[in-house]
Amino acid sequence: MMSRHHSGAYANGYPRAKTFEISPHRFQPRASTPATRRRRKLLIRLGIFATLAILFGLFVWPGSNTIVSIFSLGLVSANNDVVMDTVRYYDLSNVQGTARGWEREERILLCVPLRDAEPHLAMMFSHLHNFTYPHHLIDLAFLVSDSKDRTLEVLVDRLEALQADEDPKQPYGEISIIEKDFGQKVEQDVESRHGFAAQASRRKLMAQARNWLLSAALRPYHSWVYWRDVDVETAPFTILEDLMRHNKDVIVPNVWRPLPDWLGGEQPYDLNSWQESETALALADTLDEDAVIVEGYAEYATWRPHLAYLRDPYGDPDMEMEIDGVGGVSILAKAKVFRSGVHFPAFSFEKHAETEGFGKMAKRMQYSVVGLPHYTIWHLYEPSVDDIKHMEEMEQERKAKEQEEKQKTEKEKKIKEQFSDASSQWEKDKTEIQNLAKQEPKKEGKQDTKKEAKADAKKGSTSEDKKTTGEGAEDDSNTESKSKSKDDSDKVSEKPAKDQAKKVES
Amino acid sequence: MARPMGPVRLRRTNYVTLSIGAALCIFIIYFLTSPGGHSRSTTKHSSPIPKPSHKVRRDVQRFDLNKVTITNDPVGNKEKILILTPMARFYQEYWDNLVKLNYPHELITLGFILPKSKEGNAATTALQAQITKTQKGARPFRKVIIERQDFEPPLASQDESERHKLANQKDRRAAMSKARNSLLFTTLGPDTSWVLWLDADIVETPPTLIQDLASHNKDLIVPNCFQRYTDDSGKLAERAYDFNSWQDSNTAQELAATMGPEDLLLEGYEELPTYRTLMAYMELEDMNDVRAEVPLDGVGGTALLVKADVHRDGAMFPPFPFYHLIETEGFAKMARRLGWHATGLPNYKVYHYNE
Numbered sequence: 001m002m003s004r005h006h007s008g009a010y011a012n013g014y015p016r017a018k019t020f021e022i023s024p025h026r027f028q029p030r031a032s033t034p035a036t037r038r039r040r041k042l043l044i045r046l047g048i049f050a051t052l053a054i055l056f057g058l059f060v061w062p063g064s065n066t067i068v069s070i071f072s073l074g075l076v077s078a079n080n081d082v083v084m085d086t087v088r089y090y091d092l093s094n095v096q097g098t099a100r101g102w103e104r105e106e107r108i109l110l111c112v113p114l115r116d117a118e119p120h121l122a123m124m125f126s127h128l129h130n131f132t133y134p135h136h137l138i139d140l141a142f143l144v145s146d147s148k149d150r151t152l153e154v155l156v157d158r159l160e161a162l163q164a165d166e167d168p169k170q171p172y173g174e175i176s177i178i179e180k181d182f183g184q185k186v187e188q189d190v191e192s193r194h195g196f197a198a199q200a201s202r203r204k205l206m207a208q209a210r211n212w213l214l215s216a217a218l219r220p221y222h223s224w225v226y227w228r229d230v231d232v233e234t235a236p237f238t239i240l241e242d243l244m245r246h247n248k249d250v251i252v253p254n255v256w257r258p259l260p261d262w263l264g265g266e267q268p269y270d271l272n273s274w275q276e277s278e279t280a281l282a283l284a285d286t287l288d289e290d291a292v293i294v295e296g297y298a299e300y301a302t303w304r305p306h307l308a309y310l311r312d313p314y315g316d317p318d319m320e321m322e323i324d325g326v327g328g329v330s331i332l333a334k335a336k337v338f339r340s341g342v343h344f345p346a347f348s349f350e351k352h353a354e355t356e357g358f359g360k361m362a363k364r365m366q367y368s369v370v371g372l373p374h375y376t377i378w379h380l381y382e383p384s385v386d387d388i389k390h391m392e393e394m395e396q397e398r399k400a401k402e403q404e405e406k407q408k409t410e411k412e413k414k415i416k417e418q419f420s421d422a423s424s425q426w427e428k429d430k431t432e433i434q435n436l437a438k439q440e441p442k443k444e445g446k447q448d449t450k451k452e453a454k455a456d457a458k459k460g461s462t463s464e465d466k467k468t469t470g471e472g473a474e475d476d477s478n479t480e481s482k483s484k485s486k487d488d489s490d491k492v493s494e495k496p497a498k499d500q501a502k503k504v505e506s
Numbered sequence: 507m508a509r510p511m512g513p514v515r516l517r518r519t520n521y522v523t524l525s526i527g528a529a530l531c532i533f534i535i536y537f538l539t540s541p542g543g544h545s546r547s548t549t550k551h552s553s554p555i556p557k558p559s560h561k562v563r564r565d566v567q568r569f570d571l572n573k574v575t576i577t578n579d580p581v582g583n584k585e586k587i588l589i590l591t592p593m594a595r596f597y598q599e600y601w602d603n604l605v606k607l608n609y610p611h612e613l614i615t616l617g618f619i620l621p622k623s624k625e626g627n628a629a630t631t632a633l634q635a636q637i638t639k640t641q642k643g644a645r646p647f648r649k650v651i652i653e654r655q656d657f658e659p660p661l662a663s664q665d666e667s668e669r670h671k672l673a674n675q676k677d678r679r680a681a682m683s684k685a686r687n688s689l690l691f692t693t694l695g696p697d698t699s700w701v702l703w704l705d706a707d708i709v710e711t712p713p714t715l716i717q718d719l720a721s722h723n724k725d726l727i728v729p730n731c732f733q734r735y736t737d738d739s740g741k742l743a744e745r746a747y748d749f750n751s752w753q754d755s756n757t758a759q760e761l762a763a764t765m766g767p768e769d770l771l772l773e774g775y776e777e778l779p780t781y782r783t784l785m786a787y788m789e790l791e792d793m794n795d796v797r798a799e800v801p802l803d804g805v806g807g808t809a810l811l812v813k814a815d816v817h818r819d820g821a822m823f824p825p826f827p828f829y830h831l832i833e834t835e836g837f838a839k840m841a842r843r844l845g846w847h848a849t850g851l852p853n854y855k856v857y858h859y860n861e
Contacts, residue, residue: 088649089652090692092619176569177566212818341823
């Protein structure tokens with residue numbers, strides 16, 4: 001505080017004019033003026049703090065509509081509320097898709113086409129459970145077509161359970177199940193599915209199903225669309241973020257499948273992700289308008305570089321490769337790609353259909369189409385008819401081997417039994433002989449008999465030892481052969497699971 | 507009293523300046539740290555119709571598309587129809603005509619897409635005013651969806667002469683195709699039976715347009731698009747407007763065979779004599795038979811009724827040369843490749859705005 005002495009005339013609030021009064025220092029009730037002024041000052045300060053607090057509060061909690069609505073806009077929006085139910089306004093430039101979608105709350109539409117997929121649903125839901133992308137930002141869309149099993153019922157049950165999950169992070173956004181039968185005659189088993197002759201029409205039907213699903217489920221608020229097959233066995237939980245980070249219009253990982261050891265352990269699965277080659281383009285020119293080139297068949301030698309074959313298990317998972325055709329097992333695409341009209345051609349588009357045609361069409365519209373050769377997900381291994389035959393043979397072989405082993409052990413056992421019999425016989429014989437021998441030299445000294453008895457006992461104990469050790473060895477070999485046979489069966493039936501574990505680690 | 511005033515005043519205003527400074531600091535820090543949040547909240551309130559807070563339905567929704575019928579009696583079967591309009595300018599006559607359609611409004615969903623340009627903003631404002639009025643009225647539509655999009659390449663000018671120049675056609679119609687596709691694939695949904703494409707400059711149609719077109723039960727069906735004008739003598743007359751509905755010709759096929767893959771074969775330009783049979787100039791025996799049908803190979807988009815299944819199968823408006831065709835003409839070709847056929851009604855007329 002300043003000393004009152006100096007500030008006197010000016011600090012106490014007297015008007016300047018009063019300086020010219022004759023007695024400026026006559027008595028004044030000085031205490032009163034500063035008091036009111038101090039009060040005013042205090043009020044102003046309080047006011048400033050209050051407005052500051054309100055403003056700060058407004059900015060910190062902009063969502064609290066009660067405060068916002070005080071200012072003008074409340075009236076407008078209240079008026080519009082009646083109309084709001086039927087009118088929607090969307091700005092599509094807000095949903096273009098960015099590299100860090102989870103931070104901008106970008107919504108993903110996850111599309112899964114299903115047909116006779118009941119056995120795979122459990123696996124799929126375990127994947128749904130594990131996605132790290134915020135679940136409430138993911139809308140699920142399923143197309144159930146021409147299913148003869150209980151796919152639909154199981155799906156509905158599981159989805160309802162998922163949505164009712166206690167963990168608030170589990171339930172997904174909007175869920176739609178679309179039913180549509182296309183009257184497909186094509187069987188879904190592995191043989192007919194992958195036979196060359198059936199490919200073109202099968203691919204066109206698949207494309208149709210995908211288009212129906214997408215056109216029914218895509219909304220103006222989706223930024224991304226993720227296509228996922230139901231029979232993916234192993235995939236990283238972070239796959240959505242991992243693919244999104246690349247910020248490409250269309251992106252696919254590498255798809256392999258685990259195999260039993262006798263088939264080499266693992267194998268490229270999805271051959272639909274490839275780069276165009278001169279040979280294939282020349283081939284395409286020779287085919288008629290409705291022909292569809294399909295990959296992985298000897299009939300069409302295209303010499304294209306396939307994403308699948310370029311995998312290096314220790315390669316950089318972020319490495320990108322430009323591709324022209326894409327496989328449909330796991331596609332992440334910006335929703336704007338689909339909005340602008342790119343779809344899965346159910347006709348021969350540049351001699352390709354379905355996902356490969358999709359890649360071609362996206363390229364045609366100058367979108368970036370990229371594959372990640374060293375980022376791998378694993379498709380379920382379904383043994384083919386040949387594989388099953390081979391496995392049956394192996395099983396028989398194994399059984400025969402087991403049988404042989406059993407016989408062998410039995411034989412050994414028998415031999416041993418006989419041996420132990422012989423030894424006891426020998427023992428008996430021995431004692432008899434000894435008895436005889438005792439009787440003969442009875443007249444000899446007592447000490448001798450004692451000695452003999454001692455030796456006798458010694459012999460007996462050693463033979464007993466021998467017996468027990470022999471039996472122990474026999475037991476060991478038995479268990480060993482058993483565990484061995486168990487190992488064999490493990491190898492056949494549980495190999496994929498083991499591989500899976502391996503993959504998770506890698 | 508020669509006394510320095512400075513330090514005294516400084517000290518006296520100290521608290522005020524400090525508090526103002528603090529307030530400013532808080533503001534500055536706030537704007538620096540969270541620019542996104544604030545701008546979002548302002549845009550949210552600046553548009554007349556705010557973006558709806560996204561209400562998520564947690565339940566499992568099931569849609570059986572086997573039960574969505576598409577028949578020649580859409581009113582009787584309560585079939586839902588989607589009317590889609592790409593719009594750059596708002597014409598009051600368009601809206602009045604739309605409201606006059608006597609198909610049950612509770613079965614009609616409207617979809618609009620507008621560019622994010624100055625012109626588009628003006629059109630949006632005008633459109634929203636009309637929508638609000640209609641939706642509060644006696645016959646509201648089932649749902650109205652307004653979408654905004656940046657068109658790349660931007661439509662430089664919407665003038666009639668500029669718009670129709672051959673060189674500008676490819677870019678213009680590619681952008682138009684993308685707009686149509688964006689609108690289509692985000693609004694189609696699981697319960698639509700029919701899609702009616704109606705341009706924003708169609709100002710006069712029969713009020714029974716939807717029923718009339720659907721009664722033919724065709725995959726794609728196009729009425730003839732005309733334009734009313736006053737001729738030199740001051741009389742009201744009409745002339746053909748849309749030349750995109752045609753039957754293919756051998757000449758056009760041969761011409762196409764010589765073209766590069768990125769070239770377009772457009773209709774109505776002297777540089778490209780195609781000799782296609784245009785629906786606009788078709789001479790039919792009975793000029794009054796409004797139900798007369800002709801098969802078509804290319805269609806115009808000014809008014810076009812399509813079965814929703816055609817779009818669901820993937821038929822869209824190609825924004826690239828597809829068999830040397832683009833936009834609506836390319837759409838007809840793509841539908842054809844998927845096994846759907848286009849039909850024209852030469853004597854059934856709708857009218858385009860006269861610029």
